Amino acid sequence: xxxxxLRLKELSKKKVLLTGxxxxxxxxxxxxxxxxxxxxxxxxxxxxxxxxxLEVSTxxxxxxxxxxxxxxxxxxxxxxxxxxxxxxxxxxxxKGRITExxxxxxxxxDGGTYDIGFQSLSGAMERGHDIVYICYDNxxxxxxxxxxxxxxxxxxxxxTSPAGSVIPGKMQPxxxxxxxxxxxxxxxxxxxxxxxxxxxxxKVRKALEVDGPAFINILASCNRGWRTPTDRAxxxxxxxxxxxxxxxxxxxxxxxxxxxxxxxxxxxVEFLKTQGRFKHLxxxxxxxxxxxxxxxxxxxxxxxxxEEAMWKAEEEKKEQ
Amino acid sequence: xxxxxxxxxxxxxxxxxxxxYNTGSWRAFRPRWIEENCIQCLFCxxxxxxxxxxxxxxxxxxxxxxxxxxxxxxxxECPGKKGKKAIVMxxxxx
Ligand SMILES: Cc1ncc(C[n+]2csc(CCOP(=O)(O)OP(=O)(O)O)c2C)c(N)n1
Ligand code: SF4
Ligand code: SF4
Ligand code: SF4
Ligand SMILES: [Mg+2]
Numbered sequence: 001x002x003x004x005x006l007r008l009k010e011l012s013k014k015k016v017l018l019t020g021x022x023x024x025x026x027x028x029x030x031x032x033x034x035x036x037x038x039x040x041x042x043x044x045x046x047x048x049x050x051x052x053x054l055e056v057s058t059x060x061x062x063x064x065x066x067x068x069x070x071x072x073x074x075x076x077x078x079x080x081x082x083x084x085x086x087x088x089x090x091x092x093x094x095k096g097r098i099t100e101x102x103x104x105x106x107x108x109x110d111g112g113t114y115d116i117g118f119q120s121l122s123g124a125m126e127r128g129h130d131i132v133y134i135c136y137d138n139x140x141x142x143x144x145x146x147x148x149x150x151x152x153x154x155x156x157x158x159x160t161s162p163a164g165s166v167i168p169g170k171m172q173p174x175x176x177x178x179x180x181x182x183x184x185x186x187x188x189x190x191x192x193x194x195x196x197x198x199x200x201x202x203k204v205r206k207a208l209e210v211d212g213p214a215f216i217n218i219l220a221s222c223n224r225g226w227r228t229p230t231d232r233a234x235x236x237x238x239x240x241x242x243x244x245x246x247x248x249x250x251x252x253x254x255x256x257x258x259x260x261x262x263x264x265x266x267x268x269v270e271f272l273k274t275q276g277r278f279k280h281l282x283x284x285x286x287x288x289x290x291x292x293x294x295x296x297x298x299x300x301x302x303x304x305x306x307e308e309a310m311w312k313a314e315e316e317k318k319e320q
Numbered sequence: 321x322x323x324x325x326x327x328x329x330x331x332x333x334x335x336x337x338x339x340x341y342n343t344g345s346w347r348a349f350r351p352r353w354i355e356e357n358c359i360q361c362l363f364c365x366x367x368x369x370x371x372x373x374x375x376x377x378x379x380x381x382x383x384x385x386x387x388x389x390x391x392x393x394x395x396x397e398c399p400g401k402k403g404k405k406a407i408v409m410x411x412x413x414x
Binding site: 008009010011012013016017018019020021022023024025026027028029030031032035036058060062063064065066067068194195197229230231232233234235 | 322334335336337338339340341342343346347360361362363365366367368369370371372375377378384386387388389390391392393395396397409
């Protein structure tokens with residue numbers, strides 16, 4: 001079977017596997033990512049979905065927006081569910097009862113992935129299942145009304161880190177889950193956004209091609225939680241990348257490639273200032289938090305650059 | 321709505337049944353396509369969260385107003401022709 005080229009004209013001839021009529025908010029970033037993921041796949045997909053906005057709103061009884069076999073799982077165990085399904089597939093394949101090549105994806109929000117589903121994810125990755133875990137990271141527990149998660153960035157106003165006279169929003173920086181997944185030593189780990197559709201789809205294809213576990217972290221904006229107008233999903237994702245708040249990079253068998261380096265790295269305030277959840281940071285007494293936010297971005301970005309340079313130097317040395 | 325005795329066991333059995341659900345009534349703003357400014361880039365199609373832009377044989381068609389929620393992403397991302405957008409948002413009911 002020939003692969004569909006990653007051109008919109010060609011892709012648009014494929015069947016859309018996530019229908020309209022789902023009940024995610026107007027302008028939600030998650031379904032943009034999911035549509036692209038399913039369009040990228042060139043083989044049958046079976047998915048498990050941890051509860052969260054995506055799961056709830058695409059499957060309100062008696063409707064489903066999914067045109068693939070899809071399994072609801074609890075909040076904390078999408079990775080366990082999908083590894084069980086993958087193990088069953090392997091067994092049936094061995095017995096000759098399935099001959100088709102099928103791939104397995106687990107979807108989870110940041111709450112379901114960084115926090116409550118973390119041990120299940122870590123276990124599935126360590127056991128080496130042939131699965132792809134995709135986190136759609138909207139940086140808080142949105143479905144239950146915008147609670148902070150360990151993916152929520154420093155200073156964000158959420159209902160459990162409320163900005164006011166006591167605290168200026170979330171007091172802790174977010175944890176770097178993508179790097180934690182790299183530390184699992186799995187064959188493929190990547191970070192992307194739906195604004196960068198070609199990057200996203202290339203990464204999904206690589207992740208599906210790998211024989212073994214793969215993890216993709218997708219920044220998926222949420223206008224309800226980020227406090228933005230409904231037309232900002234793509235613009236804000238681009239700003240996240242252009243400020244290096246959310247760099248596009250991948251690890252193939254442990255080797256880092258930065259997929260996009262902004263010609264001019266924008267200051268992180270460009271990303272923060274369009275979002276109501278950061279509004280309070282722009283009052284004079286909170287200026288130090290803007291500085292800290294910039295320091296965090298700079299530190300992580302420079303570490304990536306250094307690491308990539310190191311890989312390149314090492315490869316050059318080998319060639320000589 | 322079905323009573324519990326009529327429920328199928330454990331699952332929604334029809335794939336993609338949400339397609340028959342109308343979310344067009346959510347709209348406060350309605351996108352309008354201006355075909356003469358359209359360069360057929362299909363950015364609107366790849367970025368629409370609601371699969372509400374129809375495409376046939378690789379060419380953009382009309383909006384699917386049964387599903388479009390009026391978010392305005394397509395209008396925001398539309399490059400249009402010579403600085404003129406091929407999608408504009410207009411208030412519903414006006
Ligand atoms: C064990 C358990 N605790 C709490 C909940 C309630 N709950 C449902 S969805 C959700 C938040 C999901 O957050 P996230 O994974 O980030 O997805 P999002 O809704 O932001 O897309 C919570 C707390 C639950 N379903 N199960
Ligand atoms: S609350 Fe946010 S993530 Fe949830 S459906 Fe609405 S926009 Fe999407
Ligand atoms: S306004 Fe939003 S939902 Fe409607 S077609 Fe445009 S992108 Fe899709
Ligand atoms: S984004 Fe604009 S120019 Fe491109 S296909 Fe859609 S309507 Fe036409
Ligand atoms: Mg979330």
